[in-house]
Amino acid sequence: MPEILAFKNGDFPIVLNLTGGRKQMALGALLGCSRAAKTPPHFIFVGGGPLGIDFIDQEGTQSTARVHGELDISEYLNLYGLSRRTPELSRRKHQSHEEAADAVEQFSGIILKDAASLQAIISDSIKPRLSADGKIFNAGLVDPWFSKKGSNRQKKRVGDALKCLVGVDGLTSAVNENDQTVLHAARREGVDLLNGGWIEALLYNKLREHFHDRPDVRILPNVEVGYPEGDEIIGEIDIAILFKSQLHVIETKVAHFGSTQNGASAKALAQIDKWKRLMLGQFGRVILVQPRQTQQNPPLAKGSFLSRALAAGADLALGPGAIEDAVALVERLSRQ
Numbered sequence: 001m002p003e004i005l006a007f008k009n010g011d012f013p014i015v016l017n018l019t020g021g022r023k024q025m026a027l028g029a030l031l032g033c034s035r036a037a038k039t040p041p042h043f044i045f046v047g048g049g050p051l052g053i054d055f056i057d058q059e060g061t062q063s064t065a066r067v068h069g070e071l072d073i074s075e076y077l078n079l080y081g082l083s084r085r086t087p088e089l090s091r092r093k094h095q096s097h098e099e100a101a102d103a104v105e106q107f108s109g110i111i112l113k114d115a116a117s118l119q120a121i122i123s124d125s126i127k128p129r130l131s132a133d134g135k136i137f138n139a140g141l142v143d144p145w146f147s148k149k150g151s152n153r154q155k156k157r158v159g160d161a162l163k164c165l166v167g168v169d170g171l172t173s174a175v176n177e178n179d180q181t182v183l184h185a186a187r188r189e190g191v192d193l194l195n196g197g198w199i200e201a202l203l204y205n206k207l208r209e210h211f212h213d214r215p216d217v218r219i220l221p222n223v224e225v226g227y228p229e230g231d232e233i234i235g236e237i238d239i240a241i242l243f244k245s246q247l248h249v250i251e252t253k254v255a256h257f258g259s260t261q262n263g264a265s266a267k268a269l270a271q272i273d274k275w276k277r278l279m280l281g282q283f284g285r286v287i288l289v290q291p292r293q294t295q296q297n298p299p300l301a302k303g304s305f306l307s308r309a310l311a312a313g314a315d316l317a318l319g320p321g322a323i324e325d326a327v328a329l330v331e332r333l334s335r336q
Contacts, residue, residue: 014041110161196254294319
């Protein structure tokens with residue numbers, strides 16, 4: 001380095017970038033600069049979130065200059081040869097999650113106390129169905145008393161929970177043939193909310209509340225991912241977390257995961273593998289949120305869905321405290 005800098009006769013300021021590299025490289029650069037320059041060098045270190053430059057002058061005084069160098073979600077996906085589809089979907093979901101925040105909070109307060117049983121009743125209560133091609137939605141009742149699952153006491157608790165969602169996503173109050181108050185679903189969005197969308201909405205709102213003073217942590221719901229060419233959508237991220245130009249993915253599920261041969265289990269494992277392989281790189285994480293199941297004790301059975309999900313690199317947030325655990329996992333990631 002003294003030879004490289006000698007042509008200037010040392011009569012110039014030197015700024016040494018200490019970001020990355022090995023300690024030996026930094027020491028070698030420091031020694032070289034010190035011998036070649038007539039004045040001590042300045043130092044910079046690039047990092048942090050939001051991305052910034054720490055500048056240390058000759059007197060050892062440190063100051064930080066923030067720069068707009070972090071990737072947004074579209075730029076990030078483009079680097080992996082992918083593209084973001086229908087950004088308006090995220091905007092619509094953000095608005096609907098925000099509008100439904102209080103209702104979903106009250107609903108989940110009842111359901112999460114016994115999510116395994118109560119969600120099973122809800123899913124079995126939904127009479128509105130899609131046509132065979134998945135394009136036509138038939139409006140109808142959501143009636144827990146129609147379900148063949150659960151006790152009458154549990155069905156009553158589901159009925160109380162459903163009342164909290166009146167007015168959300170086209171769900172309105174109705175009366176069944178036995179004069180019991182139930183819901184009427186006029187739109188597909190209402191059925192999607194009952195079939196597990198409420199977990200996504202609840203977690204999204206909790207994350208936004210938790211990170212409200214962290215502009216470096218960007219939280220986006222329902223990010224559709226495809227290839228730049230063609231119309232194929234290869235998947236939809238339930239909740240995308242982006243900070244320090246690194247993407248992390250949250251998948252929320254209500255299906256009960258049994259053996260890995262189970263359809264829901266196989267699909268979830270394939271989704272985890274897809275996100276890890278296509279766009280998360282070495283440091284991106286997948287957080288799987290499932291309030292209906294808990295981690296068995298003793299340790300997870302070899303070959304079970306949960307053990308294979310862990311082996312695939314997923315972080316698990318399970319059981320009644322799944323939402324709080326997921327927020328804590330994201331908080332830890334954001335501090336790394």
